[in-house]
Amino acid sequence: MKTATIMQQLAAKHPGEAEYLEAVQEVLESVEDVYNQHPEFEKARIIERMVEPDRIFTFRITWVNDQGEVCTNLGYRVQFNSAIGPYKGGLRFHKAVTPSMLKFLGFEQTFKNALTTLPMGGAKGGSDFDPVGKSDAEIMRFCQAFMQELWQCIGPDQDIPAGDVGVGGREIGYLYGMYKKLARQYNTGVLTGKGSTWGGSILRPEATGYGALYFTEHLLAQHHKDLQGKRIALSGFGNVAWGAAKKATELGAKVIAISGPDGVCEIPDGITQEMIDYMLVMRSSNRNRVEDMATRFPEKAKFTAGQKAWTVPCDIALPCAFQNELALEDAQQLHSNGCWCCCEVSNMGCQPDAIRYFQQNGILFAPGKAVNAGGVATSGLEMTQNAEHISWDAEEVDRRLHSIMQSIHEQCVRFGKQQDGHIDYVKGANIAGFMKVAQAMLEQGTI
Secondary structure, eight states: HHHHHHHHHHHSSSSSHHHHHHHHHHHHHHHHHHHHTEEEEEHHTHHHHHTTEEEEEEEEEEEETSSSOOOEEEEEEEEEEEESSSSSEEEOTTTOOOHHHHHHHHHHHHHHHHHSSSOOOEEEEEEEEEEEOOOOOHHHHHHHHHHHHGGOBBBBBEEEEEEEEBHHHHHHHHHHHHHHHHHHHOGGGGGOOOOGGGGTTTTTTTTTHHHHHHHHHHHHHHOOOOOOTTTEEEEEOOOHHHHHHHHHHTTOOEEEEETTTEEEEEETOOOOHHHHHHHHEEEEEEOOOOHHHHHHTTTTHHHHHHHOHHHHHHHHEEEOTTTOOOOHHHHHHHTTTOOEEOOOSSSTBOHHHHHHHHTTTTEEEEOOOHHHHHHHHHHHHHHHHHHHOOOOOOOHHHHHHHHHHHHHHHHHHHHHBBBTTTTOOHHHHHHHHHHHHHHHHHOOOEE
């Protein structure tokens, strides 16, 4: 297998799908040497099969806004790979959603899920619906219309969606309510990220952020460092950033910046519990403005319009918002301001040039498919609780989450350790996930 040849073929077949092609190239470059040591993979054309989704559902969503106007959006579900388990991956509601974006996310999800050690395949879905400025009633009506088109394609042992950007506990509730009405079955296991009173797992809302900090802890320990007193800048203020800020503070670090599409809030003395709680209010307001934090806490937070979190001097950068949000110039600015570690919490949060810059300049770096796997891992734990009709307490869920993140870090070290002792976390995560999925595909025959 030659990465360049495969990429030329894919680019010709899928022109303009930049995010998808970028994600595939990163994985292929990481696994090429290992892949070529297994002629049985080449004979079965594992790569050619792995880079294409099993199927993509595309559908029109028609709903009515508060003014009585009929609105139309597009919805998608990309079922990418089910070699190691049923399809599993979030739903994203954002105006920038495209098939390319969802293919990249589904491809990444396949390897991320493999890293968790849980039996879950990869999928992703969503819509170009923009929740910003929408009322609760509008969001409910849209979610109900979306599920009317999706419900026959999912199931607790078939495809289990969860939340993602623009889809939190409120949206999962509306989606499940319509699913239950249409399917006439109380299959709580068909969606994860549910409310705790009707099948949701304790700690699921916090899990992505919590898991990211547990991974970061292990990465720092591997390099004889710790989180105590470290300054952290993070992007976003949704569920992921909220969980990361909460756990980072608990572990003794100091979150000194959060950002949004409108700019950055610098918090010199570190974020407080009251401010962390307010992040949830900001997310549910649908205003998508981080300036609200400075308005609410003017004595503690300073807002600067048009700037990113990476302009604030820090020790550790945690991209928690969107793909490709951290560019080369951001990496250079972080480095010049003293940052020595970056862990992607968002999916493919750093652009390739930024990742190369981090690696070439001795900045510790770990990719999203490893760092943010705590979210889907806890979704898998939620599925287990649903299947057994039980509910674990917070201590049990947290213990299992911590164990999974430790295992993911160990896999990255095992497969990413170089001859000079350096650990390439990107290569380690990609090879570990790839080998598990590839072996399962080989053993199940040509299908």
